[in-house]
Amino acid sequence: MSALSPGNNVSFVKIAAVYVLLVIGIYLLPDHISNEIVKENGPVEILSAAGYFLFCIFIIHFNYIGAIKTGLTPGFFMFLLGLRELDFHVRFTTMGIFKTKFFVSPQVPFSEKIIVTLFILSLIVYGVMYLRRTLPGLKKDLLGGRPYAFSIIAAVGCIFVSKLLDGNSKIFEVIFPMIENPSLLSRTMEECLEMFIPVFFIRALLQYSWDNVQRRAAGNHVKV
16 A cells, blocks of 8 residues: 555544644643653653664564564664663763763763763764665655655654754744643643654554565565
C-alpha cells in the first residue's frame, strides 16, 4: 500500500486525532494534575523514554529473526535518545552537557569537558557517516512511496516542531488570548509531541519489517 494511499493517510489522521485529544484532555484537567503529568520525569516523559527502549527491543528482535538487516545502529541512537529523555546526561556530569555553560564554566573539571567533547564529536561523526550511507535509500523509498519512509519524516517533523514549542508560550498568548494558562498548554503540546516521536519511529520499523517480509515472500513465490 502506497504511503499516499487513503488507508495510510487515515492512519496519520488517526494519530493526529489521538494527539489532539490527548493534549486537550490533559489541559482540561485541574492545573496541579496537568502539571504533574507533563512535568520533568513525569508520566508523559517516562512514556516517551519507554517508547525509545521499546524500539530497541523491536529492532534487536527483528534483526535476530532475519526480518530486517539494519544492524543495531538505529537502536543505539534510539537508546541514547531514551537516556536523554530521562536526563541521564545530567546525572553523571557536573551540569547538563547540552548547555553551552558546561564547556565554559570553571565549575566543570577540565578532564570532564575533554571526555564529554570527545564523546559528542564521536557521536556526530558516527551519525554523519551513518546518515550518508542511509539517506540515499531513504530518499529513494520516500519517492517510491514506501510507508516507513513517511513515518520517519513524521518523527523528524515532531522533533523539530517540539523544539519550536519549547519555551515559546508567548506565541500562544498572541494566537489564543482566550487561553487561561498558555504556558501549561505549550508544555503539554511539547511533551505530548515528544511522546509521539518514538511512536512514529516504531511505526516506521514495523512497516519496514512487514514490507521486507512481504517482498521476500513475493520473491520466493516468483522463484518457485
